[in-house]
Amino acid sequence: MAIRVQLDRILAQRRMSLTELADRVGVTVANLSILKTGKARAVRFTTLDALCRELDCQPGDLLAHEPGPPDAVDDED
Amino acid sequence: MRFPNLNPAGKSKPRHRRNPNLLTPNLRTLGPGSVASVLKIALDVAYVVMILVTGLLLLLWVASIFIPLDNLNVTVSDGADGREMPLSRPLLLFGLGALTAYFSGFLLILRYLRKIFRTLTLGDPFQPDNVRRLRQIGLILAVVTGGVWIVQGLVAARLAPGVMEPQGISDLLTPVFSVLVVFVLAEVFREGARLRRESELTI
Numbered sequence: 001m002a003i004r005v006q007l008d009r010i011l012a013q014r015r016m017s018l019t020e021l022a023d024r025v026g027v028t029v030a031n032l033s034i035l036k037t038g039k040a041r042a043v044r045f046t047t048l049d050a051l052c053r054e055l056d057c058q059p060g061d062l063l064a065h066e067p068g069p070p071d072a073v074d075d076e077d
Numbered sequence: 078m079r080f081p082n083l084n085p086a087g088k089s090k091p092r093h094r095r096n097p098n099l100l101t102p103n104l105r106t107l108g109p110g111s112v113a114s115v116l117k118i119a120l121d122v123a124y125v126v127m128i129l130v131t132g133l134l135l136l137l138w139v140a141s142i143f144i145p146l147d148n149l150n151v152t153v154s155d156g157a158d159g160r161e162m163p164l165s166r167p168l169l170l171f172g173l174g175a176l177t178a179y180f181s182g183f184l185l186i187l188r189y190l191r192k193i194f195r196t197l198t199l200g201d202p203f204q205p206d207n208v209r210r211l212r213q214i215g216l217i218l219a220v221v222t223g224g225v226w227i228v229q230g231l232v233a234a235r236l237a238p239g240v241m242e243p244q245g246i247s248d249l250l251t252p253v254f255s256v257l258v259v260f261v262l263a264e265v266f267r268e269g270a271r272l273r274r275e276s277e278l279t280i
Contacts, residue, residue, distance in 0.1 A: 027280060031280045032280070034278065035280045039278065040279070040280045041278035041279060042279040042280070043279070043280050044279060044280065047280050
């Protein structure tokens, strides 16, 4: 994906673990992990809102755009 | 209809249903204890019966390779006057073989249908495997109905002319239509699986 979610950096800055953030935001650790590793296809605004609330940051702090060709879309058969 | 996820504290997993899939106010179509589960039980029973029938036919077919046929005749009649024909071994093998193949085809179809309905009972219909199963059902249905058409044509032409009529093109219309509908449904399920995957990867 050309949009990167920079959870690692902000979690380190806030000294929060992934599990703790998952609890606070109301998303499973698995889903947060999908977000972190760049496998997510989309993020709901409600989730983004909860993330910014708990991490006390702006969406722009979380998301970065890397210009370039988009990754191949994997379609299940 | 998809309801927006207003509750961020809700865990999202494929089986979380906001739409209870109601057929009538008290009757669900998908998920445990629904119409789909009842149908699955019916399919299980039919499957067991079909296994027994097909197994029996297979045994008969194998046995017919060996049993003596000296005095066995088969009567070809349409009620009024009959014609006796000696029962030759190739004829017996052909007849029993065709019957066994017919029932085996439906056994396979039932097997795939059962697996599909198992996913429906779990309330998770759009699994990628269901696409493959539906396509295979369509293929087997095409082979079985095509086979019936051919065999009936052969029997009418060679063995029982005047008594059994060969199936015309119009008799193929319904089976062809059904097979095509099954293949279209498979593609519908493929699209459903794609949407489900998108939804799973929407955090």
